[in-house]
Amino acid sequence: MYNKAYMVPNPMTPNQVLIFDTDICVGCNTCVNSCPAGVLVPNPEKGKPPIVLYPDECWVCGCCVGDCPHPGANKLLHPLNLRMGWMRKATGETYRVGMKNPPPRNKKPAIGP
Numbered sequence: 001m002y003n004k005a006y007m008v009p010n011p012m013t014p015n016q017v018l019i020f021d022t023d024i025c026v027g028c029n030t031c032v033n034s035c036p037a038g039v040l041v042p043n044p045e046k047g048k049p050p051i052v053l054y055p056d057e058c059w060v061c062g063c064c065v066g067d068c069p070h071p072g073a074n075k076l077l078h079p080l081n082l083r084m085g086w087m088r089k090a091t092g093e094t095y096r097v098g099m100k101n102p103p104p105r106n107k108k109p110a111i112g113p
Ligand code: SF4
Pocket: 020, 024, 025, 026, 027, 028, 029, 030, 031, 032, 049, 050, 067, 068, 069, 070, 073, 074
């Protein structure tokens, strides 16, 4: 029985949080150092994008994107539940909670016991 562990660069997972544009990223690892959750590790190949080693630990804080000195080199993919929005039936207008002109509160009684 072999007890070996392997790191695979940026695997496709259900929770893929960050994608890199290999044409723009220069592998400077600024994002690795910015990440407060230790999600990223430097790529062993110099000049290549970092490895997203722990995608499930991502806080979706955006520090890695905000601190990147090469705009467009990395992009955050928000989880589906954070992309949620609402639509006004009357106008078809979409909005998110916290917007300037939120719709009136829902006065219907809660469903369930
Ligand atoms: S994504 Fe940006 S900060 Fe991260 S290694 Fe690439 S160029 Fe550097």
